[in-house]
Amino acid sequence: MNNPTKEEIGRILKSSKRIAVVGLSDQPHRTSYMVSxxxxxAGYEVIPVNPTIDEALGVKAVASLKDIKEPVDxxxxxxxxxxxxEVAEEFxxxxxxxxxxxxxIYHEEAKRLIEENDKVAIMDLCIKVAHAMTKTH
Structure with a gap:
């Protein structure tokens, strides 16, 4: 499995502003909540994508990625x-x-589908850890 280099990941995080979080929980003890x-x-706009909650982190949740009106980084x-x-197809x-x-979290078929469509796929890596390692924002 090849993720982008640490430098590339740093550039991605530095240039990004809005993060849609699929599966974000409204429970503060859950990893998705703590990471988000x-x-x-750290200054990112977080959009919860979860059909089973109303809101998380003070932001109204949407049921699916297609329900987000503004551009997502x-x-x-x-x-x-x-x-x-399934998430990759919606992405x-x-x-x-x-x-x-x-x-x-890793799936070879999903990674291939994303990369075949000229998008970046990063898998099996915590965004919070990557952010701390690259010290962006």
């Missing part, structure tokens, strides 16, 4: 690996450049 809160605190995914192809229907699957 850290990104929000990164789609950060907190769903089990077997759901990645390709919006005009976001970067698909980012969190630590422990």
């Amino acid at each position: 809160k850290a990104m929000q605190d 990164i789609v950060n995914v907190f769903r089990r690996s077997e759901f990645l192809p 390709l229907e919006i005009d976001a450049p970067v698909f980012w699957a969190q630590q422990g």
Whole structure:
């Protein structure tokens, strides 16, 4: 599995402003909440994408990526690996450049689909850890 280099990831994080978080929980003890809160605190706009909640981190949730009206820079995914192809297909229907699957989440077919469509796929990497390593924003 090849993710972009640390430098490329740093550039992606530096140039990004809005992150749609698929599977963001409204429960503060969940990893998706803690990671997204850290990104929000670092200055990113976080949009919760989860049909089972009303809001998270003070932001109204949307049911799907297609419900987001404004441009998205990164789609950060907190769903089990077997759901990645489905999320990747929805990702390709919006005009976001970067698909980012969190630590422990990886799917070869989804990665290939994303890259065949000239988008960036980052998998099995925590965005919060990457942000801390590259010290952007």
